[in-house]
Amino acid sequence: MNIIDLLEREQTKPDIPELRPGDTVRVHVRVVEGTRERIQVFEGVIIARGKGSSRATITVRRIAHGIGVERTFLVHSRRLASIDVVRHGEVRRAKLYYLRDRVGKRARLRERRETPARAATPAAAVPGAEGPSGSE
Amino acid sequence: MAKALVARKLGMTQIFAEDGRVIPVTVLEAGPCPVVQVKTVARDGYDAVQLGFGETTERRQTRPRLGHFKAAGVPPVRHLCEVRGSVGVAVGDLLRADLFAAGDVVDVRGTSKGKGFAGQHKRHNFGRGPVTHGSHNIRQAGSVGSVDAARTLRGVRMAGHLGSQRATVRRLTVVRVDPERNLLLVRGAVPGARQGVVMVTAAADRIRLARGHH
Numbered sequence: 001m002n003i004i005d006l007l008e009r010e011q012t013k014p015d016i017p018e019l020r021p022g023d024t025v026r027v028h029v030r031v032v033e034g035t036r037e038r039i040q041v042f043e044g045v046i047i048a049r050g051k052g053s054s055r056a057t058i059t060v061r062r063i064a065h066g067i068g069v070e071r072t073f074l075v076h077s078r079r080l081a082s083i084d085v086v087r088h089g090e091v092r093r094a095k096l097y098y099l100r101d102r103v104g105k106r107a108r109l110r111e112r113r114e115t116p117a118r119a120a121t122p123a124a125a126v127p128g129a130e131g132p133s134g135s136e
Numbered sequence: 137m138a139k140a141l142v143a144r145k146l147g148m149t150q151i152f153a154e155d156g157r158v159i160p161v162t163v164l165e166a167g168p169c170p171v172v173q174v175k176t177v178a179r180d181g182y183d184a185v186q187l188g189f190g191e192t193t194e195r196r197q198t199r200p201r202l203g204h205f206k207a208a209g210v211p212p213v214r215h216l217c218e219v220r221g222s223v224g225v226a227v228g229d230l231l232r233a234d235l236f237a238a239g240d241v242v243d244v245r246g247t248s249k250g251k252g253f254a255g256q257h258k259r260h261n262f263g264r265g266p267v268t269h270g271s272h273n274i275r276q277a278g279s280v281g282s283v284d285a286a287r288t289l290r291g292v293r294m295a296g297h298l299g300s301q302r303a304t305v306r307r308l309t310v311v312r313v314d315p316e317r318n319l320l321l322v323r324g325a326v327p328g329a330r331q332g333v334v335m336v337t338a339a340a341d342r343i344r345l346a347r348g349h350h
Contacts, residue, residue, distance in 0.1 A: 003146055003163060003165070003317065003319065004146055004147045004148075004149050004163055007149060007151070007163065007319075007321075008149055011151060011152055030156070054149075054150070054151075054152075055149070055150060074158065076152070077152060077156055077158070078152050078154075078155075078156040079156035
């Protein structure tokens with residue numbers, strides 16, 4: 001096998017949940033302040049996924065104090081303590097950049113009801129616990 | 137001889153450092169490099185070490201090359217490269233990626249990607265002319281000299297072949313060494329395309345510094 005692929009595979013974390021565009025996630029980020037380290041949570045909707053084994057990224061969008069904030073995380077970064085999927089949103093495209101032009105109720109995503117047939121993983125079979133209706 | 141290896145560029149990726157930072161690296165398959173010949177001032181007029189690299193078969197060798205390997209007692213290799221300097225190795229020694237350690241600073245030399253016949257903007261970083269206002273001078277060369285000279289001086293920068301040239305990138309840090317797979321992960325980019333052959337040497341200016349003359 002390609003050595004670069006192998007090297008990247010070695011860097012991946014085993015415990016990453018299935019992340020799909022439209023999902024609402026809580027990303028636990030390790031923040032270093034001076035000598036102390038604490039965990040900060042960033043919750044929002046995944047509007048894009050960047051592919052690549054250890055280079056995979058997610059772009060998470062949330063509305064903080066009325067201002068749209070997007071952060072792109074390296075999924076396998078050691079600076080992320082964990083990623084929880086709070087809610088699965090029903091979406092029909094891979095990049096949800098159209099959400100940037102929407103505010104308030106129009107920026108909501110419907111919850112994904114059943115497991116789509118192609119996602120055969122058991123993790124996806126459990127629809128996420130009902131989050132607060134209407135994502136941020 | 138300064139520390140040197142012949143390597144193959146496998147490509148680039150990124151790795152996570154301990155503190156979570158991401159480091160862009162080039163992955164090099166470095167060695168094993170057999171020492172095929174040791175040249176000395178007494179016999180050859182200068183000191184150098186000839187290193188080999190890469191698999192090949194006996195069938196692909198010319199007779200003179202085969203004889204050369206036979207004299208060294210080394211199986212045939214695809215590439216031969218010479219490193220200047222007096223010795224610390226003997227013919228038949230095998231140099232591997234573990235010649236270097238993480239944290240070492242190296243120079244990497246290779247053949248840059250060929251760009252073909254390139255205009256002066258790409259080749260010499262010329263600026264371009266105006267795009268609008270009826271100008272037809274967008275990517276033209278501009279002046280190639282004064283009228284007084286009555287000729288174009290030699291060495292005026294013009295369009296021509298770009299790339300496919302020997303290029304050195306200096307002072308790259310070795311991020312990781314993988315002795316089992318003979319891999320060298322070097323921070324940053326390295327000349328040439330993937331699968332290209334490059335030469336990795338201990339950084340020349342660091343060696344000079346260590347010797348005490350700058």
